[in-house]
Amino acid sequence: MTLDRLSFDDEQRPLLEVRGAGHRYEDGHGCRDVSFDLWPGEVLAVVGESGSGKSTLLRTLSQHISLTEGSIRYRHGDGTVVELSELSESHVRRLWRTEWGFVHQNAADGLRMHVSAGGNVGEPLMATGWRHYGQIRSAAAEWLKRVEIPADRIDDTPASFSGGMRQRLQIARNLVVSPRLVFMDEPTSSLDVSVQARLLDLIRTLVADLGLAVVIVTHDLAVARLISHRTLVMKDGYVIESGLTDRVLDDPQAAYTQLLVSSILQG
Numbered sequence: 001m002t003l004d005r006l007s008f009d010d011e012q013r014p015l016l017e018v019r020g021a022g023h024r025y026e027d028g029h030g031c032r033d034v035s036f037d038l039w040p041g042e043v044l045a046v047v048g049e050s051g052s053g054k055s056t057l058l059r060t061l062s063q064h065i066s067l068t069e070g071s072i073r074y075r076h077g078d079g080t081v082v083e084l085s086e087l088s089e090s091h092v093r094r095l096w097r098t099e100w101g102f103v104h105q106n107a108a109d110g111l112r113m114h115v116s117a118g119g120n121v122g123e124p125l126m127a128t129g130w131r132h133y134g135q136i137r138s139a140a141a142e143w144l145k146r147v148e149i150p151a152d153r154i155d156d157t158p159a160s161f162s163g164g165m166r167q168r169l170q171i172a173r174n175l176v177v178s179p180r181l182v183f184m185d186e187p188t189s190s191l192d193v194s195v196q197a198r199l200l201d202l203i204r205t206l207v208a209d210l211g212l213a214v215v216i217v218t219h220d221l222a223v224a225r226l227i228s229h230r231t232l233v234m235k236d237g238y239v240i241e242s243g244l245t246d247r248v249l250d251d252p253q254a255a256y257t258q259l260l261v262s263s264i265l266q267g
């Protein structure tokens with residue numbers, strides 16, 4: 001449903017305007033009263049200990065579960081602003097095809113494991129109307145190169161890939177259609193530490209090059225530090241602190257964030 005059409009520079013408006021948002025499960029709230037703006041090109045980390053509501057918030061923002069209270073407005077590429085909870089299923093599906101991406105913690109959840117690497121990257125292009133096989137294959141090859149997957153693996157399936165390669169392929173599959181907003185759920189936490197660093201570096205470079213807006217959930221403050229501009233700290237479903245990442249991590253105000261930063265709650 002269209003709420004308004006922008007009459008001035010799009011970049012002057014947030015991509016997401018979240019106000020008092022929450023999701024209530026049958027037996028209680030997963031997250032509640034969450035408010036923030038997300039700007040184009042901005043990376044927002046959501047941190048907190050296990051059970052604090054990070055995944056619930058991410059799944060609510062990305063429309064995987066319903067918003068049970070509050071409001072989430074999204075600004076389309078053409079400037080139209082919509083209330084996400086009022087969109088039809090087909091409209092949301094269109095957003096997934098054209099403007100949104102989701103990088104899962106487990107690459108198998110975001111890939112087709114028995115389709116070739118080239119097919120995994122080519123499929124989203126076909127879903128947006130690409131028809132010329134040669135062009136699809138060369139765009140897929142270009143993206144595999146960008147995510148450091150050797151060209152000679154294009155016809156192999158991700159089932160034969162290492163964990164790090166799978167995750168890089170999942171990223172290529174998401175970014176090939178130039179989305180505006182990408183949700184990431186602990187994208188590095190299933191990998192060995194040495195592989196994590198390389199993947200984080202790649203994500204950081206791609207996000208900056210493409211000017212993507214990202215909401216990334218992580219329990220790892222080092223990930224937030226490396227990749228995000230701003231950080232929300234969650235506890236018991238609420239945001240208890242937010243601000244520029246360096247400020248939140250170097251000068252935490254809430255006692256809980258101080259504990260988190262001093263590692264007492266991590267692990």
Ligand SMILES: Nc1ncnc2c1ncn2[C@@H]1O[C@H](COP(=O)(O)OP(=O)(O)OP(=O)(O)O)[C@@H](O)[C@H]1O
Nearest residue numbers: 025029030048049050051052053054055056057219
């Ligand atoms: N499907 C569900 N049904 C009922 N309650 C749920 C469900 N999923 C999560 N919860 C509850 O919602 C609260 C927030 O959980 P959530 O999974 O969002 O936290 P989290 O910070 O993402 O934790 P983790 O890092 O362990 O994934 C918890 O109290 C949890 O028990």
